[in-house]
Amino acid sequence: MGVLVEFGDRYHPSINAAVLAFDAAFEGRRPAAVIETVPTFRSFLIRFDPLALPFDTLHQLLAEMLESRNWYDSGPPERRRKWVIPAVYGGIRGPDLAEVADLMGLREDQVIDGHAATSFTVAMLGFSPGLAYLGQLPEIWDFPRRTTLNPEVPAGAVLVAVRQTVLPSTPIPTGWRQIARTPFRSFNPRSDTPFLLQPGDQLRFEPVDEAAYAAYSAYDMDALLHEEGA
């Protein structure tokens, strides 16, 4: 059974910060019968065994926690990490860059500069293993997803729409537009640390050329970790 705690109905940095702070606080008080928890842009899902933990008991704990403080003025998570992720923009690595430039009324190099100048926060992981939703780009990036689905973009595609960037670690079908590709994979099922990015982590993209892309592909992904702590 699941309980959903909703902090808002849209993506907003303060709503997302509230979710991530609540997640961290809940972890410290987590009853044993909680199966798993999922922080998202705007909500916090708790899946639990209702035969081992009565709904009313869990509800009471959540209500008490919600009333204990103003979660919306939470700052960024204490344990967040900072990442610099290499990416090749345009060409075969970013087949939709020209279309995005058209949508924004900018030149391609301006799109690249704007994207690479943005400091992103990992707002949530979801949809497919390790896929990161990154917030938030300036207003001019507020164009919709395509209405038709691209049956497959590769792992490492850098996808944009609705002021967000999406970074999948496995091939996915998508309506988002691909402006770049990174050798970085947040998800490595055979690693001791299979999921590298955590909600709340900070991330920016560094434009690189094909040679650097190829060199990074052989890298240990942990080498892209730029700085521990906030």
Next chain:
Amino acid sequence: MSAQGSGLEILSIAPTATIQDRGRVGLLRYGVTSSGAMDDHALAEGQALLGNGRDDAALEFAGAGGRFRAHGTLWLACSGAEMALRVNGTPQRWRQSFRLDGGDIVEIGAVHEGVYGYLHVKGGFQTEMVLGSRSTHQRAGLGHRPAAGQLLPVLPQPADMTPLGLPRSDHFDRRELRLLWGPQSDVFPRAERARLLTAEITVSPRRDRMGMRIELDSGPIHAERGLTIASDAINPGDIQVAGDGTPTVLLADRGSSGGYARIATLASADMAALAQIPAGGVFRFRLVSRDQAVEALARHRRALDSLASKATPVTRDPRDMDDLLSYNLISGVTDGDDLDLD
């Protein structure tokens, strides 16, 4: 034959075949949905028939199975949706454990009833464990993908075991499934929600381990405030309504999050019953309270736990029977006429 060389060789296999156990639980926050057997009752049946652990892995098929050859002695059992089962060409009872010797051929043909059938081996198939489970998650590329030519590894097999049988489960007959309203139900007008509860519902052929599209006899569902919301996490059994108004029940291999509004959630206790309704099958929803859904889950778990005690010996070696004539040779789990599988 050594344990290393023993196993089940896949001669041919349905494209729907996967390896499934109870699933990869606890990784939803990283975008990994659980996978796991579509019919948890059927998975538990196989464990009961072979004395397996709850987390042992089986082959799951939809619609049809495949042909397999034993390497060394194997103890197998089939469960879930009943399919045409033959061992070396001879029909064999479904829901019964049986022995294969090296070189024996087992063939699992077309489904007779339901959708998902299972082939279990004593100790479970020893395919690769990824993130705590052997379950195949096609979409995420996790777990083993069964294919012709492979030898599925097994644990050393016992020389002898008592073959056990189980009666057919009545979850194949369930055509009234329990439903709860969820956090986004009020995105939908009251009349549309009511229609979900009064409509006769047909399972669409567009269904797989990710989700089942369903069709209301009274037409698509309409939403008041638009059908998309900011993405959040999806529970198994959530019923999302896409732009065209078609509801989809989201299942084991779903995406972990989504932005389509979800009108309601199927009670966990009824997931197995839903999974076994074939395309074109008709059912209805019945609204239950949270307490009723929890009680239904408790009953469902008790039913799974009781399978081991319900499994009964199906054959006896006549040499072990001092008083053969005192046995009633007709009654028991075999009806006598149900061996005519074709």
